[in-house]
Amino acid sequence: MAETSPIAIICGGGPFPFSVADAALRTGRKVHLMPIEGWADRDRVAAYPHDWVPVGQYGRMVRVARNAGARDIVFIGTLVRPSLKDIRLDWKTIKILPRIYRAFRGGDDHLLRNIGKIFEDDGFRMLGAHEVAPEILAPAGDAGRVRPSAQDIVDAKLGLAVLDAMGPFDVGQAVVVTDNVVLAVEAAEGTDRMLQRIAALRRDGRIKVSAGRGVLVKAAKPTQDRRFDLPSIGPTTIANVKEAGLAGIAVRAGEVIVAEFTAVTEAADTANLFVTGLAPSSPP
């Protein structure tokens, strides 16, 4: 039985919400966007049915989703933790404030999982972006023309091991490894700033290894609820990896969203970088 209700897509920043919306539309489902004010891309939102929602207006979000006839909700896009003073709460939000407060007392993963439960208690079904649009996840194998070297694969696997070890602590989803040395670990700064740090350390002579070596490694946290906040790469990531002087990007296949796959592949080929998906079962 075809699902006729639209998917309500809560849109954070960046291109991902639109990749997911387009993928849903291709499968014949309708969508209704709920872009978050201050986060979502205003120009791109305009192309879809939508209602803007301010941060902290949970009640409004529920009304918009119900008015649109939606039962399934997807949350996708980058989010910035809001300052409490920037939030104008509606009454429904105030009622659930203790739950939200508890949700905020932990890492991003903890936050999103608990926000998800709140929606489910209101009768919605939270779906992961990858359930609506599995084609946005990185496949196994090399995406473009460039192949990783044997040392790149060694570095990539060391990176995955570090990410797995940090998994229980809800920290980052990315590291940089060059010639068996972990040069950077991502936390609150995000992947782009971590890569800019590598570029700066190289300019300052703090990283001496020659350009064209080293790997950006990304994977989902082992404990992560995959419906929320999967790690991602996009054309900007390619540009920053090049600027950082690395050889390429390794992700665990099926765990990382690739925004604009064709653009990523073409940019990687042009920059002479590899982009590879490692199978989850790859032996160490």
Next chain:
Amino acid sequence: MAETSPIAIICGGGPFPFSVADAALRTGRKVHLMPIEGWADRDRVAAYPHDWVPVGQYGRMVRVARNAGARDIVFIGTLVRPSLKDIRLDWKTIKILPRIYRAFRGGDDHLLRNIGKIFEDDGFRMLGAHEVAPEILAPAGDAGRVRPSAQDIVDAKLGLAVLDAMGPFDVGQAVVVTDNVVLAVEAAEGTDRMLQRIAALRRDGRIKVSAGRGVLVKAAKPTQDRRFDLPSIGPTTIANVKEAGLAGIAVRAGEVIVAEFTAVTEAADTANLFVTGLAPSSPP
């Protein structure tokens, strides 16, 4: 039997070599400094018997130590991984180049451990700075006037758990944790730059938690050979922790060098920051 031979102290950057030299002198031992050109503090070196040594002149280092009558060698101070092109090798270094090359193919810990073995094969005894000067290690308890809050202790213990989890990978020795969230993990950038990153993320609104919360946590790696490269804090760390808007510093007692303890304590009191040593056996 009192040891009459001087301790040869290979000096990297920063104030630690002189803390160790002074501690050795207080116990009645002589010292002979071998400051590394480009790293060690030229003004402070002048106060001690010394011979400058360029990076990569292992043969010269051995000759200097033997001429001084030293059998014990300590390596202490900050080091910057040299670029191969900056190194003028002497013949003895060229002979051991394959071993040095292998030493470089790993993290700092791996590097230092293997350089240590090379000295031991030449008949020297490598001592840890903490063996010569145990008083430079952070004790358990609060160093200054300010006490950590219950949440600070929770954050500190989360930080220690993250550091322990990353230990096998020879990554960083410091993290920043605020209200149960790991905001930064140190790798190649070092502690000062990690703290400057927290300050920048706060200025840019990427970290919204109010100033005066959060902990810099430092500990030795579980796999670390304690004769080399123990983590450290000093007056600069206090200034950067203040600038980052944190509440204080927690270290695992006995594992972290405190340079200029009195200056650190006074700076912390003035900045209204705590500095606390957690006993290794603290329950989680």
